[in-house]
Amino acid sequence: MWHGLTGDLGDAVGEVCKRFNESQKDYEIVCTSQGSYDNALQNAIAAYRAKKNPTIVQIFDAGTLDLLLSEAYVPARKLMEDNGYKINWDDYIPAISNYYADSKGVLNSFPFNSSTAMFYWNKDAFGKIGKTEAPKTWDEVFDSLKALKSAGYECPMAWNYDTWPIMEQSSAINNLPIATKGNGYQGLDAEFIVNKTKFVDIIKSLKKAYDDGLVKIKTPDTGATIVQAFSNADCQVMLSSIADHGTVGKTQKPDMKWDVAMLPTLAGVERKNSLVGGASLWTLQGKTAEEYKGAAAFFNFIAKPESALFWSTRTGYIPVTKSGFDYMKAQGFYDKAPYKGRELAIASLNASPVTELTRGIRLGGFVQIRKEMRDALTDIFANKASVEDGINSAVERSNAVLRKFEKTYAGKMLP
């Protein structure tokens, strides 16, 4: 198996593989890190073209569609059925499984390291402004940021132009479309339309907050990432993945009190489920029946609640099945620090039944689209473009990407 995680997370994958190898005698899995999600994807493509691919490869969320439209994979359900495993497919948390399923809801890959975006807040700082709960709406967020600023905090909120929490997750929980055709689920001719939704308003208020000194940009080029700025208590709020929960806990300033909450909604909006992020495990074509048997055994192993507990304890990722979550709850995993708060990620994913706009995003060239939007946001915050102009031009360029993608896969239907 090839994966894209490195450092501590990469070691954690290695331990999962080791546990599998020790749990049985018939198969041995070799897990190799490719250095990053991008590299795992590029190398898997190169290897597949040369017919030297691994049996399993970990592909990140934005790489899902290209693989889905290819003939390079063995669908997850088919693999398990062929090898005689009975899996309760309804056990998967719907917001997670829908992202990796075909139009009929049948899983194509196995959700592995899953996360969602959360609102991180510094309890000490919020205590100073008389708040004991995290803000629930954007209005409350901005009010709190103002109060924090008045209370003398230099950096109330850290932000890094990342589109994942602010555009993708935020649109989902407010039930706003990102693209037509059910965010692309109903066809490759979908159009990107974030310039026509309330996403524009969110960016406008964020920009205003930035102008008022309530939001500070934190990227590696400025010297600290948002996670670092939040962990050392320089900044009091950030939007980031639940997967950073562990990192913040390990690197935080001693005695700092902090917590996570669900992302804020717009005022008067009923909260919908957030989207899953992270990556899933795909089985590639061109291997022997014996190798597929081993792969199926591995998937069966990681789907066990005990594996979920191990994985989520070791990393910040969340369990992907209801039984895994229930098992972890029963074990008291979520009752105390440092894991307390992570159950909110599941609550966020389960906030509502999955709607047409919250099951996921199926847009081609999504890595480029994210970049276009990020570039536009950078321009907007550097006062080089107005909020509308910036977003409009990013949408226009993104649609060109989508049309090219549609043409590349002319005649292909979404499975």
Added chain:
Amino acid sequence: MEKRATFSKMSVGVMFILPQVLLVFTFFYWPTGAALYWAFTLERPWGGGNEWVGFDNFRQVFADRAYWGSIFRSLIFASATATLSMSIGLLLAIACDRSLKGYQMFRTVFVWPYAVVAPAAALAFRFIFAPEAGIFSMIVKAYPEFWNPAQNGYHAMTMIIICYSWKYAAYCFIFFLAALQAIPRSVIEAAALDGAGVLRRVRDIQLPLITPTFFFMLVISITDSFQDSFGIVDVMTDGGPAKATELLVYKIYFDGFRGLDYSGAAAQSIVLMLIMMVLTFFQFRYIERRVHYS
């Protein structure tokens, strides 16, 4: 009897050139051929079909404002880094050639930056230039508007130019020093006896005599700046802020490997190859005329 190394059989000669031909074929003609093919088709990343689209990919590339921006930025980058690294390299080489105090040590030390791989150099420079954490943060504390490469595109561009030139100046230094030392001492001594000062000797004797090296360095540094800049851009800026440092080679990497638009990236790399050929042609056509090979 005439002594000449000739091969009686054709096959022996062929065997001698075979490894080289194989290398060039595997690492140049084959990939270039594949890129050329992809540039005229729409290639699906996981295989399974590609459709002939003629010049569509090229049309798209040239219709893209961002692409022209990236050509423009690459040219700025090429001329700025060539000027900066060659002048620094030349200056240091002249100083070392004059055997100033401690020159033996400097001769070794100045070469080191070239041995540092680009991403490592970039990482160090990213820290130096980081407005909130690095050495520059001290200046930024006093004058907040002075430096912010994370938001100001010009600052970011300056940053990668400095980093690249630092590394490349070392390369220029080696070549210039070698060229300077190849000048016969007698010529310089004669000039000195005639009463020519240091600067005069540099201007009238040394510089004219090293023009071939100068020209060679110019061609090499411009071509290299189109390709070698990748590691630095990737580590320091990711092409940002808002495409301000997106050079041609980085755009190819991003569109192709990250965005999986293989055909668009293939078309871009063909264009890049043509740009480099044209640039080199012009340099040979117009600048080489003024070079005197002794």
